[in-house]
Amino acid sequence: MEMPNPNPHVLARKARVVERLLRVLPKDAVISDVAETRAYECDALTAYKCPPMVAVLPATTAEVSDVLRICHEEGVPVVPRGSGTSLAGGALPTADCVILGVARMNEVLETDYDNRIVRVQSGRTNLSVTGAVEDNDFFYAPDPSSQLACAIAGNVAMNSGGAHCLKYGVTTNNLLGVTLVQMDGTVVEIGGAHLDAGGLDLLGLICGSEGQLGVVTEATLRILRKPEGARPVLIGYDSNEVAGACVSDIIRAGVLPVAIEFMDRLCIETCENFAGAGYPMCEALLIVEVEGSPEEIDAQLALITDIARRHNPVDLREARDADEAGRIWLGRKSAFGAMGQINDYMCLDGTIPVSALPTVLRRIGELSKEYGLDVANVFHAGDGNMHPLILFDANKPGDLETCEAMGAEILKLCVEVGGCLTGEHGVGIEKRDLMLHQYSQVDLEAQMLVKDVFDQQWLLNPAKVFPLTVSQSRRTEVLAAQ
Amino acid sequence: MKTPQSEADLADIIKGANAPFALRGGGTRGIPAHGTPLHLGSLTGVTLYEPGALTLVARTGTAMAEIERVLAAENQRLAFEPMDHRGLLGTDGEPTIGGVVAGNVSGPRRIQAGACRDFLLGVRFVDGSGTVIKNGGRVMKNVTGYDLVKLMAGSWGTLGVLTEVSLKVLPTAETEATLSVQVPSATDAVRVMSSALGSPFDVTGAAYRPDQGDAVIRIEGFNDSVRYRTGKLKDLLGGFGRVDANGDPEASAQIWRDIRDVAAFHDAPGDVWRVSVKPTDGPDVMSRADGEGALMDWGGGLVWLRLLPGTDLRARLGAFDGHATLVRANADTHARLGTFQPEPAALRSLSRGLRERFDPRGLFNPGLMETAVEA
Numbered sequence: 001m002e003m004p005n006p007n008p009h010v011l012a013r014k015a016r017v018v019e020r021l022l023r024v025l026p027k028d029a030v031i032s033d034v035a036e037t038r039a040y041e042c043d044a045l046t047a048y049k050c051p052p053m054v055a056v057l058p059a060t061t062a063e064v065s066d067v068l069r070i071c072h073e074e075g076v077p078v079v080p081r082g083s084g085t086s087l088a089g090g091a092l093p094t095a096d097c098v099i100l101g102v103a104r105m106n107e108v109l110e111t112d113y114d115n116r117i118v119r120v121q122s123g124r125t126n127l128s129v130t131g132a133v134e135d136n137d138f139f140y141a142p143d144p145s146s147q148l149a150c151a152i153a154g155n156v157a158m159n160s161g162g163a164h165c166l167k168y169g170v171t172t173n174n175l176l177g178v179t180l181v182q183m184d185g186t187v188v189e190i191g192g193a194h195l196d197a198g199g200l201d202l203l204g205l206i207c208g209s210e211g212q213l214g215v216v217t218e219a220t221l222r223i224l225r226k227p228e229g230a231r232p233v234l235i236g237y238d239s240n241e242v243a244g245a246c247v248s249d250i251i252r253a254g255v256l257p258v259a260i261e262f263m264d265r266l267c268i269e270t271c272e273n274f275a276g277a278g279y280p281m282c283e284a285l286l287i288v289e290v291e292g293s294p295e296e297i298d299a300q301l302a303l304i305t306d307i308a309r310r311h312n313p314v315d316l317r318e319a320r321d322a323d324e325a326g327r328i329w330l331g332r333k334s335a336f337g338a339m340g341q342i343n344d345y346m347c348l349d350g351t352i353p354v355s356a357l358p359t360v361l362r363r364i365g366e367l368s369k370e371y372g373l374d375v376a377n378v379f380h381a382g383d384g385n386m387h388p389l390i391l392f393d394a395n396k397p398g399d400l401e402t403c404e405a406m407g408a409e410i411l412k413l414c415v416e417v418g419g420c421l422t423g424e425h426g427v428g429i430e431k432r433d434l435m436l437h438q439y440s441q442v443d444l445e446a447q448m449l450v451k452d453v454f455d456q457q458w459l460l461n462p463a464k465v466f467p468l469t470v471s472q473s474r475r476t477e478v479l480a481a482q
Numbered sequence: 483m484k485t486p487q488s489e490a491d492l493a494d495i496i497k498g499a500n501a502p503f504a505l506r507g508g509g510t511r512g513i514p515a516h517g518t519p520l521h522l523g524s525l526t527g528v529t530l531y532e533p534g535a536l537t538l539v540a541r542t543g544t545a546m547a548e549i550e551r552v553l554a555a556e557n558q559r560l561a562f563e564p565m566d567h568r569g570l571l572g573t574d575g576e577p578t579i580g581g582v583v584a585g586n587v588s589g590p591r592r593i594q595a596g597a598c599r600d601f602l603l604g605v606r607f608v609d610g611s612g613t614v615i616k617n618g619g620r621v622m623k624n625v626t627g628y629d630l631v632k633l634m635a636g637s638w639g640t641l642g643v644l645t646e647v648s649l650k651v652l653p654t655a656e657t658e659a660t661l662s663v664q665v666p667s668a669t670d671a672v673r674v675m676s677s678a679l680g681s682p683f684d685v686t687g688a689a690y691r692p693d694q695g696d697a698v699i700r701i702e703g704f705n706d707s708v709r710y711r712t713g714k715l716k717d718l719l720g721g722f723g724r725v726d727a728n729g730d731p732e733a734s735a736q737i738w739r740d741i742r743d744v745a746a747f748h749d750a751p752g753d754v755w756r757v758s759v760k761p762t763d764g765p766d767v768m769s770r771a772d773g774e775g776a777l778m779d780w781g782g783g784l785v786w787l788r789l790l791p792g793t794d795l796r797a798r799l800g801a802f803d804g805h806a807t808l809v810r811a812n813a814d815t816h817a818r819l820g821t822f823q824p825e826p827a828a829l830r831s832l833s834r835g836l837r838e839r840f841d842p843r844g845l846f847n848p849g850l851m852e853t854a855v856e857a
Binding site for chain 2: 112113114115116117137138158159161165166169170172173182186187188189190192193194195196197198199200201202203204205207208209225226227228248249251252253254255256292293295296299300351352353354355380383384385418419420421422423424425426427431435438439440442443444446447449450451452453454465
């Protein structure tokens, strides 16, 4: 993975930058010791590592503003970081950057059940947002699998999704306002507790901009009342195609489950060993979850199982109690972790039209043989968000490169059938160089115009999202200016 | 007047342009834009519809009636329930999907399902240099690059001319019912609505009709489920006032069409404003506005106000968290007060920066979203 060479002028100013940062932050919030900065050398895309020049841990919006103003004046690139759980390398540092971690900003600032909102500092973890309101039977809907660890800041940066967004939408559909600090230190409030922010939809633009437009320090989030109950059903098939057809029929029938998850045999076996959820052993497993009162759940499940039976399932099983339902989800949500215990893997997240599922799964099978690497498939089938996990051996020379080449083929396939490179993880560095397969140079130019407006000097997370060749002139202009 | 026959034709017209355009879809939404009319009604046709993937792609001049017809044949719909402005503004013509998207036009179901922008999956548009740009696509989850899709929704044509949009659609509910709760005041109405919206019973509409003295709550879904939830909500809301249930789906649908289109103001004179606020601030906005008529949707978060012609509502409201849009007024009032709420300086500079880059020659509805009035 190519990253720009560190700017020697910036590296030469390290002592001065650190000294200025120490004037606005407490001593323990500025990490510049070479050994200590290693803690920030990578995110969850661990194949790539680079310690930053400095890491800072501001505790307030004012401190974030001070840090950005100083870096702006000194021409130092800034890489914002939530909890460092990005699978796309969104928080990967460069050697000349300041990592700005928001982990110390984790307070709940306001909880308002009448208006169904909560306002939090952006370092708060996803699950602890729900934790703050669940005693009143409310929850925050987007639920990425990393929700125990991942921060709202990262969720906003990547527009994170999760298993239940078929019904509840992704981050952008549940975000009502942000406090954004621009690269020059300017603090802007966008949106608020009202449903539609005025003017141009800057909120929609910031959500998913991968920390390239500003640093979000606070967020107003929509919270929802918990449903009376929820129950998953497991449906096993002996082929991926049939499972795909079943998904499409369920959606067409007018019932909208909160989640439809798909796992293939390799994934079923691994997750079953991990969670003991009672998954049936078969080629393709669907987890379909519906919500409501017990009677409503029964009625919806009757409709769903009726459709499922028409496709001749090899197994069909409803969760008998809350414990079993819990284990079914534990298995699914631990899929990446469970897989990681037995193998190194690369996780893709291309999205495809649901109708293309059988074709794409077949083609992935062929690619797996061609490249000689196993693939485990686990994904959000209801919205076509695939998660092929390509298994490789990091200690075997050349395996990572083979894996990346195969991953690129799969993602190109997703685009070919009418889908996209990434459904919820973000582009980061991982998919950066594939962007021209999805968008033309002209399409990317339009996106880069937005960054020009928010961050004229291209200092915020500059080497991400856009292929380096495409963003080069903008980044070198900045170097020249220094 | 220009009437492009294709996207390529439109791009050529824009490349060769030297004076501003007033963009028009069906011309039903009363946009006070100045310039040569640019009619987009010839860019028509549903280009892709996959009911099993809940996706529809259409050129922007396609009539809403056509889109609704295509979807209805598969028992699906646009869940964000876009308003039809004709009754309120006295306009005629055919509303288009391009107009709906450009205005991010969303109805009562916005509180539960989301706004137009939440259902918009992809766009194609021509920018101010005549370049065709695409963003997003036709899949439900897409974080590939920046979300210009949302930026285009609600940009009222000021960043580019939309030529094609792809939308997520949803199944039509089997049935619906409406509960009417008698309430003495707007504050009580918001209490009723907050209580219903904070319940687990999946309410898809919550409005207050001062002329009827009631808060109305909509429940949609499968027959048994609607019956069950209607019963539960009746119990829940009984303490606030008399509750009547309207279980006739046709009658219920009419109530919500009327709220969506602000039917209460159709034959009543005066300017019409649309105010977006935090729901519990709705009653205060209503009382500060001191208008001739009012209607609350979105659980109190959307306040429709009718005022004497020329009234400066924003001056009456003073500083508040939210924004007020002038929807019905004569051209002078639009020019004098500005259609949209002036933005704080930092936001205005970002918005202006975006407009200057996407439309550097100021060709598209110039000045529409930026008022001379300083915030």
